[in-house]
Amino acid sequence: MSTSSQPQFRYTQTPSKVLHLRNLPWECAEEELVELCKPFGKIVNTKCNVGANRNQAFVEFADLNQAISMVSYYASSSEPAQVRGKTVYIQYSNRHEIVNNKSPGDVPGNVLLVTIEGVEAGDVSIDVIHLVSAFCLKDVIISIRNLFQVFSAFGFVHKIATFEKAAGFQALIQFTDAETASAARNALDGRSIPRHALILLVLASRTCWFLPLAYLIFCAHRFEYKVSVSSKQVMREPRVKLGKQITDVLSWKSSNFFNLLRRWILFDEYCRDYTNPYLPVNPTAIEGVMQPTVGPDGKKKEPESNVLLASIENMQYAVTVDVLHTVFSAFGTVQKIAIFEKNGGTQALVQYPDVTTAGLAKESLEGHCIYDGGYCKLHLSYSRHTDLNVKAYSDKSRDYTVQDPTLLAAQQIPGVSAAQPVWQNPQAPSMYPGSEYAATAAVQPQVPGGQVPSWNPSAQAGAPPYVSVAGTFPSQTYPPSSVPAYATAPTPPGSSPSSQPGMAMAQPGAQPNVRPGGASPLGNPPYYNR
């Protein structure tokens, strides 16, 4: 053996005609690189926007000596190499030629490498942490469903794999063909995903699990997140291992909240293969969320409904319409609520737009208590009703679908409604007309032929190659308000009793009924229009 296999020290580069440039400005153009390097020789190839931050580049000179001259020049120069006034660091690459996997005229791949910026635990602002100080912030997750939702609008999504690098969150998304991938890329590259299309979850350990969830969603809408997509088309297929769980998360805590979280993540493992219906996507989804009309034992289940009947047991605290709205909004848009007494107990009817959402809420809430200590335990079943006829505004009922301006005014949340996220590219204002939160997306058939985008991308150039089964979800154009709960995240927890620091959102006995014109922040945002 020769000595050529001696370990190469990381920061010691042998000269190469390829130079590695880092700390480049964002989206540095090839022309800028050439401008910087061409005084030293002939440039035969470049590769720009390399790395997760897209701030690195490679430049290949025709001759090794040209590269050496550039490196040595800046090594001894008092003026550093600069692009747009930014110091650029130059060194020899550890490769000796630039390999462009996309040569000019090459066919782009059908897989997108997506980098999502701005999604990291550190983005949870200190205000948020303060708000949820009773909870243990663990992690922020952007769910695979979000990605599915966003990208399936362009065509059938075969597989998604996600991973996290130090630089940020990345995903590989495989489409049927390169055209679809290109369409998605053209539409999304460099643009922001509307925040309402994202679900940012924080794992929390408190028993009153819906509070942090609601808070987070609330906060995700309140505070500025920079969540943008950059993508490039790659050739390699995502490696998708089904059944891989986020084990550290799963083993973390078996709290109620975590159970909910699991459901929300909905086996949002790191990856998903939508093309293989036989692989166990997630048992929870099938058993718990899909709500088959026939149970595993063959017994017929109760008929589903979009209206839930909730019996409230051990009602030590007042359960108001507002409280119920807060609780049930965690799963989707609550349309109507009616509270009534029956057989000496309190019951409530809660209406969702669809059976799916109701099923998710039913599964998630059944047996849970609204308040710590076993108070106000919920038992849920499907109601026979499908559309409640209730007073729009009373102590015991609420119709959130009515378009009464005075009520809407009373229901707006100052500071939130005005900052409603919109599609950030003015050229594509209709991109996400119906982005809905994952409760519905989660149970959309995720097998070939069954993908239903939550918004209609048909405005995109080039008709999508998949067949949209529009009839499956007749109300698929939900308003963004179906993002749960943030809009109803009531009073910030300044008034929390110290004994229950986390109970601010559904504070026992302290949640006054909202009067028209009152100051309660309850209600749907103003875009709640059907």
Added chain:
DNA sequence: AGCACA
């Protein structure tokens, strides 16, 4: 600010 897609 540190090597091209995990």
